[in-house]
Amino acid sequence: MPYSKVITLEQFIVDQQSLYKDAQGSLSKIFRSLELAAKVVNRDVRKAGLVDILGNHGATNVQGEEQKKLDVIANDVFIAALSRCGEVCMIISEENDEEYYVDGCENEKYIVAMDPLDGSSNIDVNASIGTIFSIYTRKNLNEKPKLEDCLQKGKNQVASGYFIYGSSTMLVYTTGTGVNGFTLDDSIQEFCLSHPNITTPDDGKIYSVNEGNLADFPDGVQEYVQYCKEKDKTTSRPYSARYIGSLIADFHRNLLKGGIFMYPSTEKAPSGKLRLMYEANPMAFIIEQAGGVASTGDGRVMDVKPEKLHQRVPLYIGSKNMVTRVVAMLNNEEVAELANS
Numbered sequence: 417m418p419y420s421k422v423i424t425l426e427q428f429i430v431d432q433q434s435l436y437k438d439a440q441g442s443l444s445k446i447f448r449s450l451e452l453a454a455k456v457v458n459r460d461v462r463k464a465g466l467v468d469i470l471g472n473h474g475a476t477n478v479q480g481e482e483q484k485k486l487d488v489i490a491n492d493v494f495i496a497a498l499s500r501c502g503e504v505c506m507i508i509s510e511e512n513d514e515e516y517y518v519d520g521c522e523n524e525k526y527i528v529a530m531d532p533l534d535g536s537s538n539i540d541v542n543a544s545i546g547t548i549f550s551i552y553t554r555k556n557l558n559e560k561p562k563l564e565d566c567l568q569k570g571k572n573q574v575a576s577g578y579f580i581y582g583s584s585t586m587l588v589y590t591t592g593t594g595v596n597g598f599t600l601d602d603s604i605q606e607f608c609l610s611h612p613n614i615t616t617p618d619d620g621k622i623y624s625v626n627e628g629n630l631a632d633f634p635d636g637v638q639e640y641v642q643y644c645k646e647k648d649k650t651t652s653r654p655y656s657a658r659y660i661g662s663l664i665a666d667f668h669r670n671l672l673k674g675g676i677f678m679y680p681s682t683e684k685a686p687s688g689k690l691r692l693m694y695e696a697n698p699m700a701f702i703i704e705q706a707g708g709v710a711s712t713g714d715g716r717v718m719d720v721k722p723e724k725l726h727q728r729v730p731l732y733i734g735s736k737n738m739v740t741r742v743v744a745m746l747n748n749e750e751v752a753e754l755a756n757s
């Protein structure tokens with residue numbers, strides 16, 4: 417593509433900003449910081465095998481998971497970049513036990529929740545990993561920022577997105593007016609618009625779940641997994657099982673091709689494994705903007721009122737008809753005749 421046709425992330429944001437009469441460019445500054453941090457993390461991820469940054473950091477995070485060195489590096493890089501942009505008052509991170517208050521930004525209104533490096537168990541085996549972020553605004557600017565300002569329902573998000581460090585490095589995000597994807601052109605170090613107006617098919621032929629936990633799943637999920645495996649040409653079954661063990665990679669493939677990702681409650685994770693604030697909600701905002709559905713099994717993900725920063729929820733997310741079916745099975749409801757899903 418001649419570079420005269422290329423739309424960089426910067427140009428796209430400026431063009432979009434002109435759509436909002438009261439835009440002062442604050443969100444644009446946050447995106448520029450996220451972009452810079454992602455380029456730094458991308459550089460470190462790409463050379464991870466060459467520099468002694470693989471292996472465990474020797475610490476564990478609030479989740480009780482061993483922190484990989486890249487987890488810690490990514491967390492530090494994103495916090496530094498977001499702190500420097502001057503628009504963010506608080507940062508929530510999977511790697512930090514508590515909310516992080518940005519010095520000198522007590523009067524700013526933006527809050528960022530993030531998983532700085534999701535899929536960290538895949539770092540040492542060169543599988544796709546990524547960064548997930550979610551952006552909110554504080555409602556009461558007359559008071560100093562506090563924890564309660566963070567605990568907002570996902571439907572209050574002003575933006576969400578993810579960087580995927582895969583066979584190419586991409587940014588996929590939404591600000592509530594559709595979903596767009598940008599691919600990093602290494603030769604000019606610019607994220608360029610490559611996937612405008614992403615929508616996800618109502619039906620898909622891919623299901624993503626860790627079937628090793630099948631015996632622990634709720635009955636409705638076991639029933640749905642069995643449904644996915646049945647032979648029925650009219651509904652394109654059996655579906656294909658695809659599970660990388662990295663939410664961003666599984667989500668991204670299903671977003672583009674159609675499919676469902678499930679992380680149900682299990683005996684080991686009675687509330688599910690994925691975190692509401694910086695995994696389920698940001699992905700839910702994207703999938704809904706792309707025409708899909710995100711459910712906890714009991715209701716819409718973005719309607720859940722968070723009680724704790726690192727709260728977990730079961731997650732059923734993807735093509736509308738596939739999620740609708742598994743939720744109906746979970747709730748022993750008659751499955752209305754859906755298109756082949």
Ligand code: P6P
Binds near residue numbers: 536661663
């Ligand atoms: P399991 C990665 O650690 C992660 O948080 C998600 O990216 C991924 O979808 C999930 O855990 C995989 O969990 O229990 O199937 O290994």
